Amino acid sequence: MIHLVExxxxxxxxxxxxxxxxxTYKQCVSLAKNLKNRxxxxxxxxxxxGGVAEILKSQVPIEKCLGLDSRWFYIxxxxxxxxxxxxxxxxxxxxxxxxxEREKDFYFKQNKILAVNLRKIIKEYEPDIIVIHDPQPLPAxxxxxxxxxxILRIHIDLSAPxxxxxxxxxxxxxxxDFVVITESKYRPEWLSKNKTIIxxxxxxxxxxxxxxxxxxxxxxxxxxxxxxxxKPVIAQVSRFDPWKDQFGTIKxxxxxxxxxxxxxxxLVGFIETLDDPESLRYYHKIKKYANDDPDIFLFAxxxxxxxxxxxxxISAVYTxxxxxxxxxxxxxFGIVVTEAMWKKKPVIGGKATGIELQIKDGVNGxxxxxxxxxxxLIIKLMNNSKxxxxxxxxxxxxxxxxxxxxxxxxxxLRVYKRM
Ligand code: UDP
Numbered sequence: 001m002i003h004l005v006e007x008x009x010x011x012x013x014x015x016x017x018x019x020x021x022x023x024t025y026k027q028c029v030s031l032a033k034n035l036k037n038r039x040x041x042x043x044x045x046x047x048x049x050g051g052v053a054e055i056l057k058s059q060v061p062i063e064k065c066l067g068l069d070s071r072w073f074y075i076x077x078x079x080x081x082x083x084x085x086x087x088x089x090x091x092x093x094x095x096x097x098x099x100x101e102r103e104k105d106f107y108f109k110q111n112k113i114l115a116v117n118l119r120k121i122i123k124e125y126e127p128d129i130i131v132i133h134d135p136q137p138l139p140a141x142x143x144x145x146x147x148x149x150x151i152l153r154i155h156i157d158l159s160a161p162x163x164x165x166x167x168x169x170x171x172x173x174x175x176x177d178f179v180v181i182t183e184s185k186y187r188p189e190w191l192s193k194n195k196t197i198i199x200x201x202x203x204x205x206x207x208x209x210x211x212x213x214x215x216x217x218x219x220x221x222x223x224x225x226x227x228x229x230x231k232p233v234i235a236q237v238s239r240f241d242p243w244k245d246q247f248g249t250i251k252x253x254x255x256x257x258x259x260x261x262x263x264x265x266x267l268v269g270f271i272e273t274l275d276d277p278e279s280l281r282y283y284h285k286i287k288k289y290a291n292d293d294p295d296i297f298l299f300a301x302x303x304x305x306x307x308x309x310x311x312x313x314i315s316a317v318y319t320x321x322x323x324x325x326x327x328x329x330x331x332x333f334g335i336v337v338t339e340a341m342w343k344k345k346p347v348i349g350g351k352a353t354g355i356e357l358q359i360k361d362g363v364n365g366x367x368x369x370x371x372x373x374x375x376x377l378i379i380k381l382m383n384n385s386k387x388x389x390x391x392x393x394x395x396x397x398x399x400x401x402x403x404x405x406x407x408x409x410x411x412x413l414r415v416y417k418r419m
Contacts, residue, residue, distance in 0.1 A: 001075060001076055001077065001113060001114055001117040002043065002073045002074070002075055002076075002114065002117045002118060002121055003047075003073060003074055003075075003076060004071060004072070004073055005047040005056075005060075005072040005073065005074055012058060012061035012062045012064070012065045012204075012206075013065065014028070014029075014062055014065040014066060014406075016206055017404070017405070017406045020205065020400070020404065021400070021404055021406045021407070024404075024406040024407050024409075024410055025406055027410050028066060028406055028409050028410050028413060029066065031410065031413040031414065031417060032066035032067055032068065032413055033067075034417065035066075035067070035068055035413060035416055035417065036067040036068070037067065037068070037069050038068050038069065038128045038129065038416060038419075039068075039069045039070075039071075039125060039126060039127040039128050039129070040063060040068055040069065040070040040071070040127060040128070040129045040130075040131065040416065041070075041071055041072075041073060041121070041122075041125060041127040041129070041130045041131070042056055042059070042060060042070065042071070042072045042073070042131045042133065043072075043073050043074070043075065043118070043130065043131070043132050043133065043137050043140070044056060044072070044073075044074055044075075044133040044134065044136075044137075045074060045075055045082070045085070045133070045134060045136035045137065046074055047072075047074045049239070049270070049276070050239060050276070051155060051201060051332070051333065051334075051335040052133050052134060052155055054203075054335055055201055055202070055335070055408070056072050056133070057204075057207070058203075058204035058207065058405050059405065059408065059409065059412070060072045062405060062406075062409050063409070063412075066409070066413075068416075071125065073121065075114060075136065075137055077110050077114075077136075078110075079277055080106060081106065081107065081110045081136075082136070082276070082277055083277050083278075084099070084103045084104075084106060084107045085107065085135060085136045086276060086277065086278050087099055087103070088107070088135050088165055088169075089134075089135060089156060090243075091161070091162040091164075091165040092135065092156055092158060092161045092162065092165055092166065093156055093157050093158075093160075093161070093243060093330040093332075094157075094159075094160040094161060094162065094330060095162075095242075095243075096162075099165065104168065107139075108139055111137065111138075111139040111140050111142075112142075114137055114140040114143075115139075115140045115142050115143035116143070118140050118143040118144070119143045122143070122144070122145075122148070127148060128148065128149060128419060129148065129149040129150075129151065129416055129419065130144060130148055130149070130150055130151065131151045131152075131153055131412075132150075132151070132152050132153070132176075133153045133155065134153070134154060134155055134156065135154070135156075135169065138152065138169060138172055138173070139169070139172045141172050141175045141176060142172070142175075149177050149178075149416070149418075149419045150175065150176045150177050150178075151176060151177065151178045151179075151180060151415060152173060152176040152178070152179045152180070153179075153180045154179065154180070154181055154186070155182065155201070155332045155333065156332040157186065157330040157331055157332045157352065157353055157354055158181065158185075158186035158187075158188070159183075159185050159186060159330075159353045161188075166188055170188075170190065173188075173191065174190075174191070176195070177195070177418075178195055178196070178197050178415055178418070179191060179195055179196055179197070180196075180197045180198075180199050180411075180412075180415065181196060181197070181198060181199075182198070182199070182200050182201065182332055182333050182354060182357070183198065183200075183353055183354070183357060184196075184198055185353060186332075186353075197411070197414075197415055199408060199411035199412070200333060200357060200402070200403065200407075200408070201333045201335055201338070201403070201408065202338070202403045202404050202405050202406075202407055202408035203335060203338045203339055203342060203399070203403060203404065203405065204404075204405045205342060205404060205405075207311070208309075208311040208312065208315065209311040209312075209314050209315050209339065210315070210339060210342055210343075211315070212319075212343070213312075213315045213316060213319045215319060215320070217316070218315065218316035218317075218319035218320045219316075219320060221307070221312055221313060221316035222316050222317070222320050224306055225297060225299075226297070227264060227266065227297055227320075228262075228264065229320045231262040231263075231264055232260055232262060232263045232264065232322055232382050233263075233264050233265075233266065233320055233321045233322055234253065234256075234263065234264070234265055234266075234321060234322065234323045234324070234325055234378060235265065235266035235267070235268065235317045235318075235321040235324055235325070236249045236265075236266075236267050236268070236324070236325045236326060236327065236336075237268045237269070237314055237317060237318070237324070237336045237339075237340075238268075238269055238326065238328070238336055239269050239271075239276060239279050240269040240271065240279045240280075240282045240283040240286060240300060241269075241276070241278065241279055241282060242282060242329075243328055243329050243330045243331070244269075244326075244327070244328050244329075245327045245328060245329050245350060246267055246269070246282075246286045246327075247285075247286065247289060248327040248329075248350075248370070248371045248374070249265070249267065249325050249327045249371075249374070250265065250267075250286070250289055250290060250296065251371035251375075252325065252327065252371040252372075252374035252375040252378060253265040253296070253375075253378070255371065255372065255375035256374075256375040256378040256379050256382070257295070259379050260378070260379060260382050262295075263295065263378075263382070264295045264296075264297065265295065265296045265297070266297045266299070266317050266321065267286070267290075267296070267297070267298050267299070268299040268310070268313070268314060268317055269283065269299070269300055270299060270300060270301070270302050270310045271283060271300050271301070271302075283298075283300050286298070287300075299313065314339075315343075318339060318340050318343040318345060319343060321340075321345060322381065322382060322388060323345070323346055323347075323348060323377075323378055323381050323382070323388070324336075324337075324340035324345045324346070324347045324348070325347075325348050325349075325374060325378075326340075326347060326348070326349045326350065326355060327348070327349070327350045327368070327371070327374060328349070328350040328352045328354075328355060329350055329352060330352050330353075331349075331350070331352035331353065331354035331355050332353075332354050333354035333357065333358075334349070334352070334354045334355050334358070337349055337354075337355055337358050337359065337365075338358060338399055338403045340395075341358065341359075341364065341365065341392075341395035341396060341398060341399045341403075342395075342396060342399045342403075343396075344389075344392035344393060344395060344396045345392050345395065346365060346366070346381055346387070346388050346391040346392055346395065347359060347365040347366070347395065348365070348366045348367075348368055348374050348377050348378065348381075349365060349366070349367055349368070350367070350368060350369070351367045351368065351369050355367065358398065358403070360398075363391075363394055364391060364394035364395040364397070364398045365391060365395055366391075
């Protein structure tokens with residue numbers, strides 16, 4: 001039920017950050033000296049796909065590199081469990097829906113099984129600190145004894161949660177020593193400020209996806225799929241999910257295409273996450289809505305791509321696109337926005353809390369509330385390469401200052417130090 005993520009947590013050379021973010025690098029090294037060999041277990045719901053896995057793939061090796069004994073485990077559970085936890089996730093982000101007593105029961109029963117497994121792992125590894133990520137394994141906290149520092153990292157947008165679902169989790173959340181959230185607005189009023197830590201996500205600039213890719217290589221990759229990089233390209237990279245509003249993005253593309261006749265739209269959202277059974281259903285709706293438009297390119301099936309993983313394709317999409325769209329309605333943070341900004345792209349983002357944390361409207365990107373506004377901006381940016389460049393440059397600067405892994409590492413080392 002709980003499995004070690006082995007192949008994703010190779011060695012990270014933290015020294016690479018010495019030049020890029022010298023101040024934070026030094027702070028991390030100095031703080032880590034007192035935390036050598038501390039045993040940390042991260043538990044998340046999936047080893048692949050989505051922002052949490054993306055962060056842990058780099059955070060765990062960095063912690064190891066700094067001398068901590070960090071490991072990452074993910075959980076395996078029946079599909080029904082993930083259907084329920086997705087519903088919990090949606091309700092916590094404010095969507096109306098239903099959660100029956102039987103479903104709640106199933107969720108807590110699965111967490112009891114998880115807790116039994118966790119106890120075995122604790123016996124084997126004897127961790128000093130456990131970090132549980134997101135609501136899926138949240139109630140498994142019951143398995144932990146007093147000696148272990150218990151941290152909950154909630155990545156989702158809690159700005160307008162369904163109160164009943166939050167209440168259902170309250171007694172478990174209160175058992176944690178610290179709760180890490182992305183933004184102070186996400187703190188439930190009953191959670192004390194002393195227990196709350198604010199830490200924004202970050203990206204690893206050295207991963208294959210985030211490293212700069214030569215333009216020619218990216219063009220060649222996209223050509224393979226019939227995308228003409230000589231013509232205007234806009235793209236959205238995100239799981240097929242109603243919160244990401246691919247419908248709204250297609251609407252904006254259609255409006256903009258009335259003026260930019262050769263505009264192309266790429267939507268990337270490979271369905272690989274074990275904890276997201278909703279995405280396939282949503283993808284089919286989007287595919288229908290795209291209506292075989294030859295200038296809309298949908299990527300959802302990993303088996304249909306020529307590269308060994310989706311990373312080169314995503315990197316090529318960021319590199320070749322003139323504008324990146326992320327029209328989310330709710331967004332805990334939105335690492336895709338950070339990734340695109342790092343690639344010096346102007347991003348048009350939905351006015352969701354997580355995106356507002358990154359984009360200052362008109363300075364390093366743009367914020368919109370509807371498809372019409374997005375379409376107007378697509379047209380404006382397509383007709384003004386200087387503006388695209390200027391905004392892209394500011395976007396890159398923002399990520400370098402605020403959203404690279406050493407800053408996130410430092411935030412966590414500070415929490416670990418409170419042991
Ligand atoms: N991503 C990916 N393949 C896809 C779609 C997204 O690898 O088909 C990655 C994307 O590059 C980013 C992460 O998944 O690193 C998404 O994180 P974000 O915080 O934007 O959204 P989440 O999926 O966690 O809601």
